[in-house]
Each structure stands twice: as C-alpha cells, then as structure tokens.
Amino acid sequence: MEITTSKPSTMNWFYACKVTDVPANGGVCVKYGEEQIALFRFARRDSWYATQNLCPHKQQMALSRGMTGTQEGEPKIACPFHKKTFSLSDGRCLSDETECGITTYPVRIEEDHVYIGVHAG
Amino acid sequence: MKIVIIGNGMVSYKFCEKIIAKAPAGTLEIVIFGEEPRPAYDRVHLSEFFSGKTADDLLMAPASWYTDNHIRLHLGDPVQQIDRVHKTVHSYKDITETYDYLIIATGSSAFVPPIPGVDKKGVFIYRTIEDLELMRDYAPKATRGVVIGGGLLGLEAAKALLDLGLSDTHVIEFAPRLMPRQIDDNGSRMLQHKLESLGLHIHTNKNTAAILGEDTISALQFADDSILEADMLVISAGIKPRDELARLSGLETGHRGGILVNEQLQTTDPSIYAIGECALYNGMIYGLVAPGYEMAEVAASHILGDQKAFTGFDMSTKLKLIGVDVASFGDPFAPADTCRSIVFEDTMKGTYQRINISGDGKLLLGGILIGDADAYNMLLQTTKNKIILPPNPEDLLLGARGGNTETGAGVMGLPDDALICSCESVSKGAICTAVEAGNETLGDIKKCTKAGTCCGGCVPMVKDLISGTMKAQGKYIRNVICEHFTYSRQELFDLIHIKEIRSFDDALDHYGQGDGCEICKPVVASIMASLWNDMILEKGNDTVQDSNDRYLANIQKGGTYSVVPRIPGGEITPEKLLVIAQVGLKYNLYTKITGGQRIDLFGAHLSDLPAIWEELINAGFESGHAYGKALRTVKSCVGSTWCRFGLHDSVSFAIRIEERYRGLRAPHKIKSAVSGCIRECAEAQSKDFGIIATEKGWNLYVGGNGGSKPQHAILLASDLDSDTCISYIDRFLMFYIKTADPLTRTATWLNKLDGGITYLRNVIVNDSLGIAEQLEAEMQALVDKYKCEWKEVVENPELRKRFNHFVNAPGAKDPTVKFNPLREQKQAAEWK
Ligand code: SRM
Ligand SMILES: Cc1cc2nc3c(=O)[nH]c(=O)nc-3n(C[C@H](O)[C@H](O)[C@H](O)COP(=O)(O)OP(=O)(O)OC[C@H]3O[C@@H](n4cnc5c(N)ncnc54)[C@H](O)[C@@H]3O)c2cc1C
Ligand code: SF4
Ligand code: FES
Numbered sequence: 001m002e003i004t005t006s007k008p009s010t011m012n013w014f015y016a017c018k019v020t021d022v023p024a025n026g027g028v029c030v031k032y033g034e035e036q037i038a039l040f041r042f043a044r045r046d047s048w049y050a051t052q053n054l055c056p057h058k059q060q061m062a063l064s065r066g067m068t069g070t071q072e073g074e075p076k077i078a079c080p081f082h083k084k085t086f087s088l089s090d091g092r093c094l095s096d097e098t099e100c101g102i103t104t105y106p107v108r109i110e111e112d113h114v115y116i117g118v119h120a121g
Numbered sequence: 122m123k124i125v126i127i128g129n130g131m132v133s134y135k136f137c138e139k140i141i142a143k144a145p146a147g148t149l150e151i152v153i154f155g156e157e158p159r160p161a162y163d164r165v166h167l168s169e170f171f172s173g174k175t176a177d178d179l180l181m182a183p184a185s186w187y188t189d190n191h192i193r194l195h196l197g198d199p200v201q202q203i204d205r206v207h208k209t210v211h212s213y214k215d216i217t218e219t220y221d222y223l224i225i226a227t228g229s230s231a232f233v234p235p236i237p238g239v240d241k242k243g244v245f246i247y248r249t250i251e252d253l254e255l256m257r258d259y260a261p262k263a264t265r266g267v268v269i270g271g272g273l274l275g276l277e278a279a280k281a282l283l284d285l286g287l288s289d290t291h292v293i294e295f296a297p298r299l300m301p302r303q304i305d306d307n308g309s310r311m312l313q314h315k316l317e318s319l320g321l322h323i324h325t326n327k328n329t330a331a332i333l334g335e336d337t338i339s340a341l342q343f344a345d346d347s348i349l350e351a352d353m354l355v356i357s358a359g360i361k362p363r364d365e366l367a368r369l370s371g372l373e374t375g376h377r378g379g380i381l382v383n384e385q386l387q388t389t390d391p392s393i394y395a396i397g398e399c400a401l402y403n404g405m406i407y408g409l410v411a412p413g414y415e416m417a418e419v420a421a422s423h424i425l426g427d428q429k430a431f432t433g434f435d436m437s438t439k440l441k442l443i444g445v446d447v448a449s450f451g452d453p454f455a456p457a458d459t460c461r462s463i464v465f466e467d468t469m470k471g472t473y474q475r476i477n478i479s480g481d482g483k484l485l486l487g488g489i490l491i492g493d494a495d496a497y498n499m500l501l502q503t504t505k506n507k508i509i510l511p512p513n514p515e516d517l518l519l520g521a522r523g524g525n526t527e528t529g530a531g532v533m534g535l536p537d538d539a540l541i542c543s544c545e546s547v548s549k550g551a552i553c554t555a556v557e558a559g560n561e562t563l564g565d566i567k568k569c570t571k572a573g574t575c576c577g578g579c580v581p582m583v584k585d586l587i588s589g590t591m592k593a594q595g596k597y598i599r600n601v602i603c604e605h606f607t608y609s610r611q612e613l614f615d616l617i618h619i620k621e622i623r624s625f626d627d628a629l630d631h632y633g634q635g636d637g638c639e640i641c642k643p644v645v646a647s648i649m650a651s652l653w654n655d656m657i658l659e660k661g662n663d664t665v666q667d668s669n670d671r672y673l674a675n676i677q678k679g680g681t682y683s684v685v686p687r688i689p690g691g692e693i694t695p696e697k698l699l700v701i702a703q704v705g706l707k708y709n710l711y712t713k714i715t716g717g718q719r720i721d722l723f724g725a726h727l728s729d730l731p732a733i734w735e736e737l738i739n740a741g742f743e744s745g746h747a748y749g750k751a752l753r754t755v756k757s758c759v760g761s762t763w764c765r766f767g768l769h770d771s772v773s774f775a776i777r778i779e780e781r782y783r784g785l786r787a788p789h790k791i792k793s794a795v796s797g798c799i800r801e802c803a804e805a806q807s808k809d810f811g812i813i814a815t816e817k818g819w820n821l822y823v824g825g826n827g828g829s830k831p832q833h834a835i836l837l838a839s840d841l842d843s844d845t846c847i848s849y850i851d852r853f854l855m856f857y858i859k860t861a862d863p864l865t866r867t868a869t870w871l872n873k874l875d876g877g878i879t880y881l882r883n884v885i886v887n888d889s890l891g892i893a894e895q896l897e898a899e900m901q902a903l904v905d906k907y908k909c910e911w912k913e914v915v916e917n918p919e920l921r922k923r924f925n926h927f928v929n930a931p932g933a934k935d936p937t938v939k940f941n942p943l944r945e946q947k948q949a950a951e952w953k
Contacts, residue, residue, distance in 0.1 A: 017928045025636075026664030028928035036937075039928070044626070044636050058952040059678050061937050065668060069638030072604065078639035078666030080676055085639065109822050 013108060013111070013115040016050075022114070023087060027077070029053050029064035030116065037105060037116055038064035040088060048107035049088035050116045056093075056100040057081040122149055124424070125210055125220035127200045127366065129155030131164055132397030132413035133226035134181045140421040140452050141190055151192045152218050154210070156199035157249060160184055165576060168252045168277055171284040176367045179250070191564065197289045203370040205390055222392050222424055225380060226417075227363035229398040229408070233356050234269075238332030245352045247278045254525055256355070262284035263352035267341060269290045269329055269421075270357035271299040276442045278355040279321055283443065291322040291349060293341070296357075298325055303449040304436065308489045309465065311473040315445045315492060318471070324349075362399045375401045384430040386420040394420045407434055410575065411544045418546070435505065435543070439490075439497045439578050444829070445471075446494035448695070451487025451504040452477060460486055463515050467492075470831065474518050476500065483509050484501035485517070497584045499532070506539050532582050533589040541582055544575030552583060556590040563587065600862065603640040606633045610788065612864050623653060625665040643667040644863045648748055650786035651761040651858045656913050657786075658920055668799055669748035672924065673911055677723060679938050679949040682730060684710070684722040685747035686737050687783060690757040690775035690795075691718030700740040708733055711946045717754035717792070719745060724947060726934045729891055731921045734911040743909040744784070750864070751786045752793070760797030768814040771797035774843060781847065782854065784907045788861040788870075791854065792827075795819075806834045809867040810850055815839065823853055825879070826868035835871070835878045838886050847899055855896040 016030045016039055018118040024043035024109045029036055053061050060081050061095035067078045068088075086102050093099035106117040124140070126133050137151060155161070162179040170179065177183075187194045195216060201752070202211040209219050231246035234237055243257050243263070260266075266282035269277050271294030282290045292299075298309035299316075313323050317371070326342035332354065340350045362379040373381040373389040379401025386394045386402075396416040398408060407413065412434035422429040437450035453460070453475035465474045472492030479486055485504045490497055496518060501518070503510070517579075537550030547570045553571050566583055567573050573580045600609045606628075608616065613632065622628050628645050629637055650657055657666055658673075667676050674682035686701070701720055704929035705712045708723040708729050725733055734744075746752060756776030761767030775795040794803040795812045805811025811822045817840040825834030838849055844856035861870040874881060883889040914920045928936045 019238040021928050023664050023923065024661060029926055031930045031933070034936075035925075036935075042636070044629075058678075060678075060952070061935055062676070065672070065676070067639040067668065068643055068664070069642065070605075070636040071638065073635065075636070076638070083639055098175060106611075 008086045011106070011119060014033045014116050016114045016116050018114050019109065019114055024069055027064040027066065029061070032116070033074065036061055036064075037118075038077070039067075039107065039114065039116065040064075042068060042070055045075075045081065047066060047075070049075060049077075049116065050105040050107050051077065051086065051088065051091060054102075055081060055084065056102060057082060057084050079087060122221050122424075123219065124149065124151050124222045124224060125218050126151065126153045126226060127210065128226040128228055129153050129157070129161045129194065129196070130226060130228045130397065131161055131181065131410055132228070133224070134161035134415050134642065136224060136226065136417035136421055137187075137192060139418055143425050143427075151190075152220075153187070153192060154198055154212055154216075155196045155202045157251075158197045159250070160187065160194065160196065162250065163687040164200050164248075167247075167250070168281050169280050170250065171257070174602070176250050182216065183454040190287055200366060203393075204365060205370055205393070207457070208392070220392075222394065224420065225367055225388070225393065225395040225399060227366065227399045229362045229406070231356060232359040232361040234329075234358050236329055236332060238241070238334070238338070238357065240333055241334050241338045242336055243334075243352060244332060244356065247274060247281070247355050247357050250382075253281075254352075256281070257285065258704070259353060259853065260287060263287055265289040265351050266355070266793045267349065267351040268355045268357055269293050270343075270359070271296070271323065271325065272302065272357070272359070273300060273438075273440070273442075274360075275355075275357035276300070276316070276355045280443045280747060282353070282355065283321070287353065288320065289319075289322075291324060291351075292316075293327045293329060293343075293349075294323070295327045295328055296325065299323065302448070303453065304447065304489045305454055305475065307464070308473050308475065308491045311466070311468075311471060311491045312442070312445060312447060312817065314630055315471045315513060316443060319443055319445075322688065326728070353796045360398065360406070362401065362406055363826060364399055364401075367393075367395065367399075372437075375404070377611035379406050382420075384432060385423040386416050386431055388421075394424075394858075396420050402431060403433060406434070406917070407436070409434075409436065409438065412436075414544060414575075415546065433478055437487075437501050437504075439494050446490065446492060446497075448490040448494040448495065448497040449488075450501045451485070452551060453487050453489045455486045463518070465515075465518055476514065476517060478510065478514055482514065485510060485514070498579065502532075502535050502539050502541075502582075506536055508535075527529045530587040533593070536769045541586065542570075542572035542575070542579045545571040547572035549586060552586050553590045556587050557594065560589060560795065561587060589637070602644055602645075602863065603638055605629065605635045605637050605641045606645075608632065610644060610648070611860050613645070614652075614859055617645070617648050618652055623649060623655065624661045625649075625821070626661060637665070641862075643670070644748075647668070647786055647863070648790065651903075654784070654786075654903045656910060658914065658923070663923070667750075672727065672730065673744065673748060673914065675748045675903065677949055679940075681726055681938055682726045683747065684730070684733055684737070685715070685719060685737045686742035686743040687745040687779070688719040688754075689779035689783075690755060690759075690772045692772055692776065697740060697742070700742070704733055704736050707736075709947070711943075711948065718756045719754060721747070724940060724949065727924055727926050728932055728934060731915055735915045738912050738915055744911040746784060749784075749786060750789050751784060752782040752791045754792060755782075756792075756794035756808075756841050758796050758802035760795075764797055766800060767797035768816060769797060769819070771795040771803065771812075771814060774812065774819070775803075776849070777843075781904055782850075784910070785854065785903060787854070789864050791867070807831065808834060810834070810853060812846060818842050821846055821849055824871035824878070825870045828866070828867050830868075832868045832872075834868075837878070837882060848893075851883055851900040852893050852896040853881075855900045856881075856892075867936065 022028050024039040027038050027040040030039050038051050038053040040049045053063050055062050065080050076085045078085045091104045092101040108115040161334035197216045198212045200210045200212050209217050211217050262347045266287035268279045279292050309430050330344045331342045333340040340348050364374045364380045367380040368374045380395035382395050382400045386396050388395050397413040419429045419431045438450035460477045462477050474490050477486040481681035535549050539549045541549050543666045560566050560569050572584050589760050601607045646665045687943050711724050713721050715721045755775045757771045758772030791809045793810050794805040794808045795813050796803040796805045805813050807825045807827050812835050813820045819841050820839045821837045823837045826832045925931045927933050940947040
C-alpha cells in the first residue's frame, strides 16, 4: 500500500458554489479547470465531502449523480452505473476490494459558501 | 517429517490446507515446487479473468499464506527429476530437496491432437492465466473465433471468445453431438439449439484435418474437405495428465496416461502419492476439482496415520454454459431395460429434463437437466441418499409451480450425513449444527464450514438449510431490507401507511437507524410513491430516488440519457411521429423502435432533458416512465378494427388500461398487453398481466415474465366484461404492490406466494380476505392523483436547475461524453 501525506501549506481552496445549490443528502458536479469534482452534502450529519467525479470502474463521470449513504457509520457514495460503493472519508472501494479507490478532497464551508481544497502544483 | 509437493495447483493447495490443519504444530516441513510463476489459483473460475477478475483475485491464498504457514514455495521452478533411491527431487533452478513423502500434484495439460499446423500463430489452448493473457492480447486483431472441442471446456472457451468480443464464434465437435460424455442425444440437441439461438455457430461430426495459413492461422480444413475461415483458434479437445516425471522415475502409469494410485493415493512407490488430475484411480482420471480435493484429504490423512480410502467419486455436474443451465447427475444414461425414464421437453422454453428411475419405481438413479437446472441439488441429494420417491415421481420436476411446495422443506428432509457441499465435503449435519451455534448468515456459514466457497453450486441449498434450521428452532426469519431498516418491505409498507409518512428522513427517524443507503432509499421511495403518488422529486425525496428516477431518464454508457415518451397501445399519429423526428434531429439523438411498441431517443445530455421534454409535452406527449419501477407499456395488436380475426377492439382497451395505470409505481416494473384473439399477436401471456379477447369477453392472465427467466402468465379469470376485468386488475396490482419484496416481478412474487394461483384467485375473484373494495379504492386514489412528472419539471424552474452537469457552469455539457458514428446515426463510445 502506498501512503501519501498531504502538506497543508500547499492547499489551494477554490470557491465551488453556494450551500443551497447542493441538494440535501445528494451531490453535484463542480468544474475546476479541466477537472470534475463531485461534491456531497450529508444534511443529516451536517457534513460535506468531495471526491473525483470519475468512477474508476468503467471510467464514467458519474459519482456526483450517485446515491449517498452509510455502511456501519462510514459515509459512502454508490455509483449510478453499477452501484459500486466508495468511502467518502478515504476513497476506498467498499463493495469490491479489488476495485481502485478514488481521490477525496477537503471541503470548507464559510457562511453560505462552499470551498474545496486541492493541492497546488 | 518432510513433505515435498510437485505442482502448486488447486489440489496441491488443498492438500497443504488439510495437512496443516490435521498435523500438530511444528511437526511438518513442507516444500512446494510450482512450474507456473504464481501461487495456486482458482482454475475453475479462470474464465472470470475475462469478465474483470485479475490474476490476484483468483489466487487460492496470497503468497503470505505460505510464509505464515512455514511452507517454502519455489515458483517458476519445475521439478525435473525424482531420485527414488536417495529420496530427493531436483529442480530446473538446480535446487535439490530430500523428502520423507513426495506428493505429485502436477495436474494435466490440454490435449492437442496432432493436426498439421497447430503451431501457427493465433492457435491457443485454455488452461493457465498465461494462456488467457495471450488470447486477450491477440483477440483485438481477430473477428472470427473457432474452438475445437464441444465438451465442457470447449464450450467454456467459446464463451470466453464471445466475451473477448468475437461475436462470430464457431465450435467444432468431432462427435455427432455436444458434451457427449455428460448428456444424451436429446439433451445435446436442446443445448445446441439454445446455444445457436444465442449466436454461437456449432458444427458437429467435423474432423479437423489441417490448420491453414502462412505462419498465422487463416482457416481450418476438415476431413470432408470443407473449409472454415478463422482468425483465432482455441483447442480444447480434452486433457492429458502430466505424468511424464513419474514415468521417467519408473512409477507405473496407465497406457492412456495418468499415474497409477491405490485407494490411499499411493503410487507404486509407497512414499510417493499422486493426487488431482494426474492420478489414475481404477482406470479413471477425474477431471474435476471436487474429486481432487477428496484425494487431498485421503492422502493427507494417510500420511498422518489415519486410514481413509478414496473409492471413486460422483461426477455429477451442474454448470451454466453461456447462460444455459446444464446438469447431469448420477447415471445420466441408465439403459431402458433396467430403469424407466421420465422426460419433459419444452421446445418453447428450450428446456429438457430427464430422470431415470429404478425398475421398481422407488429410487432415482440419475438424470439430465438442460435449460432449467433449479431442481439439480434436490435431485442429486435424492439420488445420493437413496431417498424413496413419491408415488408420482414426475412431481420432482413439476412440483415447483403453484406455490404449494414450500421451499426449504425438501432440504430439511435429507439425512444428516447428506453431502451438501461436495467440493469441501460439508454435510447437512455440519451446516445445521453451525446454524444452531449462531452462524445465521451465508457469510458466517462460509467462514466456519467452508461450504459454498468453491464452485458455489450448493449455495441455494445452504441458504435453505439456514432458514430451515432457524425455523425449526422457532426463530422468525426476517427478510430485512438492510442495516438501516430491520423490517421486510411488507412491514415497512404498512408502517409508512399507518403513520402516513411522506419523507425518507421521517421514515428513518421513526423506523430506522443510521443514514440510509442505496438499498433502502429506493425501497422507501417506491413505497411512498405507491402509497401517495406525490411528485417524486419533491424536496427531501429527490435524492433518495434510484438514480434513473432521480433524473427521470435511464442513464447510459458514457453518461447521457434516454427519452421515451408514452405511446399508449403503440398507436401514434403521423403528426406526433413528426414531432419525435424533429426533436431527434434538433438534439442529435439516436432513435430506435423499442421492444415495447414505442420509440426511444438515446444520447441526450443531462442539461438538454428539460428542453427536449418541453417540446414533447407541448406536442401532447407525456412521460413513458421507462426509467421507473412502474407501469411500462401495454402492448396491443391491431384487433377487430382492422384484423379479419379480431374479436374485440384490443387497441382501445390497451389504451384505456395504459392510461389508467400510467405512472403507477410498484416493487418492480409492470408490463401488460392486450390481444384481439387467441392468435396472441401482442404476446399478452408473457406479461405481468395480459388480456386476450374471447367470444364472450376478455381472459385475464397474470404473473408472466420475459427477461432471463421467462415464464408464461397463468389464467386468473375468463370471459370478463371490460369493467370487471379492470377491477380485477386493480385488485391484483394493489395486492402485489402491498405484499411483494423489493425488486420482485409479479412472476417471482406469485411463485413464492403461499397457495399460489389458487390462493390469489380466491383473494382477487372471490374476495376471500374481504379486501377487494379497499384495494380498488386505493388504486382509484392513485389513478386520480396521476400527473405527468416531466410536465411538472418542465414548468418548475427550481426542479429544472437540477438537470445540469456542472453546478458552477449551468448549461455546459460534460466534455468527456463521446459518441461514435453508427450507420446514419451515432452510438455511445465504448467504455474503457
Ligand atoms: C429500450 C429497450 C430495448 C429496445 O431497444 O427495444 C429496453 C432497454 C432496457 N431494458 Fe429492457 N428494454 C426494452 C424492452 C424489454 C422487454 C420486452 C418488452 O417489454 O416487451 C423485456 C422482456 C419482458 C419483461 O420485462 O418481462 C425487457 C427486459 C428487461 C429486464 C429483465 C426484467 C426481468 O424481469 O428479468 C431488465 C433489467 C431490470 O429491469 O432489472 C431490463 C432493463 C433495461 C434497461 C432499463 C437497462 C438499464 O437499466 O439501463 C435498458 C435501458 C433503456 C434505456 O436506456 O432507455 N429490461 N426489456 C426496450 C424498451 C421497451 C419500452 O418501450 O419501454
Ligand atoms: C477453463 C477451465 C474450467 C474448469 N472448470 C471446472 C469446473 O467448473 N468444475 C470443476 O470441477 N473443474 C473444472 N476445471 C478443472 C479443474 O480446474 C481441475 O480439475 C483442477 O484444477 C485440477 O487441479 P490439480 O491441482 O490436479 O491440477 P492443476 O490445477 O492443473 O495444477 C497442477 C500444477 O502443477 C504444475 N506442474 C506440472 N508439472 C510440474 C513439475 N514438473 N514441477 C512443478 N510443477 C508442475 C502445473 O504447471 C500446474 O500449475 C476447469 C478447468 C479449466 C482449465
Ligand atoms: S437486453 Fe435490455 S438490458 Fe440488455 S443490452 Fe439489450 S437493452 Fe440493455
Ligand atoms: S462505472 Fe461506476 S460502478 Fe461501474
């Protein structure tokens, strides 16, 4: 296993959208340059998550349209295509150990604004 | 004690597992030589390599397992010599090891007949992961694939070629029929017919004389001088035991191959054992994994001083070949003079079932099942355990329909020593004891008994044993939805109804725990839709809808969506056809007539959906609910308005029915059809409910299904007038909606319903539960509340906003969506 640590100093926070733009307990897709990031709002727990929008299973830009949920307390997202599920806290695939994981991003809420953190450079 | 094992295949691995478990810790030294570059893997599921499994997924155990158990594993290093006098083996990489006991588990290799040209490029065998890697790399260059050999492995290789994208795949069999060793003439014919209908080309009675081509294969030439062009060939003409090493060291081998062994699996040298596919016991090579595992058990026990014997093995098999069930058990060919056979052949469904019964009618000797092998496990157990047959033995095959046979009761009737999992030799008693000790899920049973972990064939029986044992303990088996709701769908339906719950969060707060998931959310959403028929995208409930419902469209490969307007009864005016054409042109959509008598427009971008629907709705169309677990289409034939045989106006009745139940949400989708006479051009008997005109009115059939397990609908009531027919349908649908499990079509629901069609008829026609009036009223309330949900979205700017790919770039399309041209239209780009 490869463990990478993030250097907080190089984190770039960009403005994604307003809190109310994201449906409760659902997701939206945020455009960041050429990249696509899926942003999820867990209204029940008042927490936010962001991941890559690309599902690694069949390379589909679809995770933002998936269904959120939990598995034994761990927040997850199910891809709309074949329902593979990924942990929103660390990105690993929960339904299939052999499937690749996904990248996750930190999310910050300031008043009514949602910011997503990406590594600079 | 030092044991050296030659070969690290499935049986070698199983031998290690068994002997480690039996021997006191620290008393064994084990060394394995394997010729292949990786540790033992699951050859039985080799083909799954083409459906996405990696070589690592297939490993029997990771490399660390061997180190953890102090086994020295030399991989990629075949043994080249056995010195029986000094009790040593010598390997290719120059390693010499001494042994107290030597285990030969070298398996077999593919038998390649001496046909000129077998060494050409594009010719493959099908045995190892490396073989498959070579095929995978070669396949993109090929369009026509050929397999020599119509046996079990040959047909599996043919499936692999189909999976590799060679849609033009041929199978060549020397014998006059497929699988000559397992099934009889009629069974072969049915199997061949089914496989051909799936697109496979089968040539029997063909003797391959040469493989043509320069250095790459271009064609096959047969003994009758005919020629078949080919880009790729897989030879699967049988197996050849790997006995060369044994022969070289002077051990006795059979003249057609195989290392001679006795009941303890000892070769002619008592300190050398041979197990698995290389061993020849009583003139027989066992080309299956379960007998190999049994051999491993016996040899391991014998080395540790325990007297067990291998006395042959039952070669019953059940498998799925390209989606067709094939099973053969006991003595499949028992001759007519010693036994009686009962044969059912249904050429419509493509099933063939034969059971052989002893002359006195008391015992089942064996049989063959093609097309539908659901009865296999029970029949096999009945044969093996010599269970006395019922007075009408045909019930063994016919009993399932109608709901009066309770599933599970049959398995519980078996004796305790009945072998349920033959791969891991786990008996019924062992499984029931484990259940009684608290292992109440399939996962638990797999973990503690290993039953069901190898070929998986016994899993349905294991499940029945779990529920049977729990029932016998007086435990109530709850068919719960998931970790968030410990209720069955029917229980939850009643709770939501009584408490008038209208949002998922409320349901969770009252009856659930945690935050929900992709299983319970759509179930609750569907229940609420069936009860209240509110707009499904209303705030709070939008994100709990199944993904297609959430965007009111089916998602496709690549992430675009389809648009299916309702065309009731398949009737459409030229003006409306023009509108569809214009919309298709304007938004560049692929158009196709569906199997449900309407038109599907594919390849719409998410952000275009509201505009597309706005145009359609303005022209008088409405949602076709192609995305919902809801009423789909009511197909109709043209009926008495034009057809010379038509008894009534089937189109008008189909439209009336489709408009009555449009938008009705249910545990699964619902389909219907109306035919104007018994010629049945609308295929009503394959629908969840189907109607056929009679001289006196309508016959109503229920519980039909197409799909992968097709089933004909059963007559519920005859000669009904139109209004009575509708009230029966109201009752039937509402009763189904209230009581079915999630994602269960009416056919499966009816099959499981206690009392079957007789009970259902009593409830619907005779109102035995006194609920008919209530069911009709509930249905009427839903009908009255119907609104086109696409119309509501089109008219509501808040809802329209949800149909954007990017939240921060509304209207922008997903730039990763790609299409390829196809004839005069387009298709979605293939996924990577
Ligand atoms: C478009 C169509 C094929 C076509 O080009 O003709 C089609 C397309 C799909 N079918 Fe079908 N089925 C279509 C007629 C059928 C039929 C024939 C019929 O209805 O007369 C059947 C067999 C009859 C039956 O259902 O009993 C059929 C049996 C299935 C099944 C298996 C159901 C079962 O009980 O086993 C599925 C899978 C499921 O529903 O779970 C399925 C699922 C699907 C899905 C929704 C798969 C998916 O989730 O993406 C396909 C997506 C369509 C799309 O993107 O719009 N489709 N499908 C047909 C649409 C009919 C319509 O106008 O609504
Ligand atoms: C595609 C396919 C599908 C199958 N499907 C089924 C099924 O559905 N059900 C079923 O019961 N069976 C099935 N089988 C058969 C099953 O896989 C075999 O019965 C089983 O693998 C036999 O195990 P084994 O250990 O005897 O031999 P193998 O698994 O062949 O292992 C023998 C190993 O020994 C190695 N070896 C040989 N010589 C030497 C040497 N001199 N030194 C070192 N190593 C050596 C070989 O390279 C090999 O790795 C299938 C087989 C194939 C190929
Ligand atoms: S049969 Fe139905 S589900 Fe399967 S590919 Fe065709 S349309 Fe899709
Ligand atoms: S593409 Fe996401 S699960 Fe298959």
